[in-house]
Amino acid sequence: MAAERHFDPATAEVALRGLRASRKTLPAHLLYDEEGCRLFEAITRLPEYYVTRTELALLRQIGPELRERVGPGAAVVEYGAGAPTKASLLLAALDRPAAYVPFDIAESAVVATAEALRERFPGLALHPLVGDFMDGVALPDLPRPLLGFFPGSTIGNLDPEAAVRFLGKVRGALGEGGRFLVGVDLPKAPEVLVPAYDDAAGVTAAFNLNLLRRLNREAGAGFDLAHFAHRAVWNATDSRIEMHLQSRQRQSVPVAGVPVHFEAGETIHTENSYKRSPQAFLTLASQAGWHGEALWRDPDGLFSLHLLAS
Incomplete structure (x- = not known):
């Protein structure tokens, strides 16, 4: 039909x-309509698609260090919040996170993510936002510190000019003292x-x-x-x-x-x-006013996580 x-x-x-x-x-x-989001989630489970499983392993590994660096009571703003798995790992690693803002253009994905995390973290304040993160958005009044989260190497979908523009908008939204955890896929063999x-x-x-x-x-x-x-x-x-x-x-x-x-x-x-090397990504980030606070890579050199500070 x-x-x-x-x-x-x-x-x-x-x-x-x-x-x-x-x-x-x-x-x-x-x-990324509803069917596109469903198919993309299926892609993340494919044996050929190394990105998701490698990033999940890295998130589990860096949890204790990230907890120390971010501190207690953080509010997490996830850009491109298509599924709850990574956000759930991040929130569980942090020290008493106070709020979570899932932000994505696909309303169904935002709603599903918020509902899943409401069950997993019943005391967490949730502020779902629907829109194009490239347009920027005024965040709700949130407790500090603020931690932006942009997993999945979605930054790789943006050309260099758009990436700098986006990174600048996020820096403006998170404000002074904000941090941004970004997944970046590394160059490798075709x-x-x-x-x-x-x-x-x-x-x-x-x-x-x-x-x-x-x-x-x-x-x-x-x-x-x-x-x-x-x-x-x-x-x-x-x-x-x-x-x-x-x-x-x-x-x-x-x-x-x-x-x-x-x-x-x-x-x-x-x-x-x-696919960007650490230096190539940090060059883009610096153009938007960020500096690198920490960098983590998996042992096989497939993927990286950058913690940026304003």
Whole structure:
């Protein structure tokens, strides 16, 4: 049974802007509707996707040191709060955390995360926020100290200019004395990277193609998903994995009544995932007024956690 259509003029406008460009793109946030969030959670459990299990192990390892550094009664603000697992680990490690703010563009993810943590930490003050963290947000009145949390290497989805802009907005929101715990994926061999974004089971392909299904539902589009293929490409020059949707044939697809033409082999660039060395990330952070307080890496050199201080 086909999903019910709910036309959204804002989604249609954003989609057409990207699809009518000389090199077709779509913003990565469109990947994360309810089904996209479900598929991404499935990706995090895949054997090829090292990111989540490595970061979880690091969070367990650094808990005692982080507790000492942050101190008692902290309020945690999680940017991109798509699931409760990592936040639960972090909150359990801290000394009597007072409040938690899950902030994400996907309302269903924010609600689910808040509900899960309400059960796990019944005395914790919860302040769910729905919105695009790239736009910034006025935080509620929170106890100090403030600890921002941005796990999963989501910072890798941002190009350098956008990353600096985002880091600056967070620094402004958390204020003087605020800290920011950020997960950053490290550069490594393409033989490890590419399968993490093009798994054998095809879950990442379904996640990427679901974006077209969302445009059919919300942007009045007429994509035939069988006419597009998922592609993950390692761009060594820019140190990033790129996700694309490649047209299998020459075709024209209506989007909000406007025909969008594709040549065979032409792609829609849907997401980047930058892989940054500690020095490369700290260079970006310093441009936004942060300095590095602590750095942790797993023994295999796959992933890093940075604690930034303002």
